[in-house]
Amino acid sequence: xxxxxxxxxxxxxxxxxxxxxxxxxxxxxxxxxxxxxxxxxxxxxxxxxxxxxxxxxxxxxxxxxxxxxxxxxxxxxxxxxxxxxxxxxxxxxxxxxxxxxxxxxxxxxxxxxxxxxxxxxxxxxxxxxxxxxxxxxxxxxxxxxxxxxxxxxxxxxxxxxxxxxxxxxxxxxxxxxxxxxxxxxxxxxxxxxxxxxxxxxxxxxxxxxxxxxxxxxxxxxxxxxxxxxxxxxxxxxxxxxxxxxxxxxxxxxxxxxxxxxxxxxxxxxxxxxxxxxxxxxxxxxxxxxxxxxxxxxxxxxxxxxxxxxxxxxxxxxxxxxxxxxxxxxxxxxxxxxxxxxxxxxxxxxxxxxxxxxxxxxxxxxxxxxxxxxxxxxxxxxxxxxxxxxxxxxx
Numbered sequence: 001x002x003x004x005x006x007x008x009x010x011x012x013x014x015x016x017x018x019x020x021x022x023x024x025x026x027x028x029x030x031x032x033x034x035x036x037x038x039x040x041x042x043x044x045x046x047x048x049x050x051x052x053x054x055x056x057x058x059x060x061x062x063x064x065x066x067x068x069x070x071x072x073x074x075x076x077x078x079x080x081x082x083x084x085x086x087x088x089x090x091x092x093x094x095x096x097x098x099x100x101x102x103x104x105x106x107x108x109x110x111x112x113x114x115x116x117x118x119x120x121x122x123x124x125x126x127x128x129x130x131x132x133x134x135x136x137x138x139x140x141x142x143x144x145x146x147x148x149x150x151x152x153x154x155x156x157x158x159x160x161x162x163x164x165x166x167x168x169x170x171x172x173x174x175x176x177x178x179x180x181x182x183x184x185x186x187x188x189x190x191x192x193x194x195x196x197x198x199x200x201x202x203x204x205x206x207x208x209x210x211x212x213x214x215x216x217x218x219x220x221x222x223x224x225x226x227x228x229x230x231x232x233x234x235x236x237x238x239x240x241x242x243x244x245x246x247x248x249x250x251x252x253x254x255x256x257x258x259x260x261x262x263x264x265x266x267x268x269x270x271x272x273x274x275x276x277x278x279x280x281x282x283x284x285x286x287x288x289x290x291x292x293x294x295x296x297x298x299x300x301x302x303x304x305x306x307x308x309x310x311x312x313x314x315x316x317x318x319x320x321x322x323x324x325x326x327x328x329x330x331x332x333x334x335x336x337x338x339x340x341x342x343x344x345x346x347x348x349x350x351x352x353x354x355x356x357x358x359x360x361x362x363x364x365x366x367x368x369x370x371x372x373x374x375x376x377x378x379x380x381x382x383x384x385x386x387x388x389x390x391x392x393x394x
Contacts, residue, residue, distance in 0.1 A: 133167065133168070138242050140161070144157055145157070147233045149230045152225075154207065154234070155183075156207060158203070158204040158238055159203050159204070163197075166242070169243045169245035171244075171248035174252070175257075176205075176208070176254075176257030177205065177254070179212055186205050186257065190381060192252060194381075195381045206231065206234055208257075209225050213227050214226070215227075215288060217283070218318035218322055220320060228267050228268055232268060247392040249272055250272060250274050250388045251265070251275045251276075254376070256280065257277075258300070262277050262290075265292055266290035267290075269294050269296045270293050276301070276379065276387070278378050279301070279302065279308070279377055281300075281309065281327050281328055284324075290335070297388065298336045298364075299354075299366075299383070299387040300368055300369065301384070302370055302371070302374075303377045304371065305375050306374070307376075313325075313329070313332075332368075333366065340364045341360060341361040342359060346368075352369055353370040354370075363391070364391070
């Protein structure tokens with residue numbers, strides 16, 4: 001066995017004869033190239049004959065012939081690196097086996113939990129792993145997807161950041177476009193695409209029917225559009241295709257899309273840990289009943305000179321012709337403070353114009369960020385995310 005004073009791994013020569021050496025002790029997903037089959041995060045047992053090495057479940061080896069028994073040409077070789085913070089205290093002389101594959105049958109020697117993905121054998125779920133991640137079927141970057149809701153086929157785009165590995169769960173943000181918008185429009189304008197790359201989370205842009213979202217009497221032409229069902233189905237679908245932290249799913253949006261984010265906080269608080277709407281308000285309770293199943297964090301962004309959705313609220317005619325009553329920015333702020341059982345008074349506005357009720361039930365927060373003289377605004381994704389990421393489902 002070739003040795004170094006670092007963890008070692010088995011590798012298998014490819015059909016072309018090139019060695020596929022595994023970089024050590026990193027969590028991986030549907031990667032291609034020279035990636036190891038370190039499988040899933042762990043801190044103790046793994047089951048299925050796997051060992052917990054460097055914080056991941058994998059198959060250990062101690063000599064070249066042990067890897068050769070898995071497949072002809074496999075060897076124990078030194079791995080090149082370990083990530084910061086990996087649990088590698090006992091791995092200085094450890095070795096693990098890696099196998100390339102052409103199909104699932106090529107992974108059979110590693111056990112029934114292994115599948116061929118991206119040219120390498122990967123395992124997911126079960127066996128005592130801290131988190132069971134599904135085999136990722138999405139590519140890095142943007143993926144066009146559809147999901148069936150009732151009799152309707154709905155579309156969305158979901159993005160995996162370049163840092164995605166599939167080894168540990170990441171937050172998911174649903175970013176809803178404005179009236180008449182598209183996923184591409186919203187991705188270009190909201191700032192969450194760029195922030196997802198910087199912060200390392202997944203983001204999805206749903207497409208509204210006729211470019212609108214159904215939030216009570218506003219704003220789709222048909223009252224039968226099930227956009228809450230669409231959002232729930234979208235989240236479930238992404239969770240089946242990527243490693244999503246189910247406790248940290250959020251909704252953001254602008255104008256009619258912000259109304260949809262509020263609507264999800266009212267009707268799907270069991271799925272969404274927090275929302276960050278911009279340039280819209282709650283409707284009157286008689287028009288948009290809001291009874292969240294738990295306290296839910298809300299951070300909203302409003303401009304005092306918004307001519308489309310007046311800051312003060314009041315009676316308006318929705319684009320679909322319906323008469324609606326907006327609570328206004330402050331009215332919505334106070335309504336969420338009531339719904340979340342917030343105590344005391346909100347903080348004075350900070351330098352970004354943000355005022356917060358911080359003493360709310362179950363640790364929720366309610367924040368209103370006001371831009372004096374500002375019109376319709378997408379708000380600040382950085383400020384919104386800084387609040388959202390502090391909160392998860394109980």
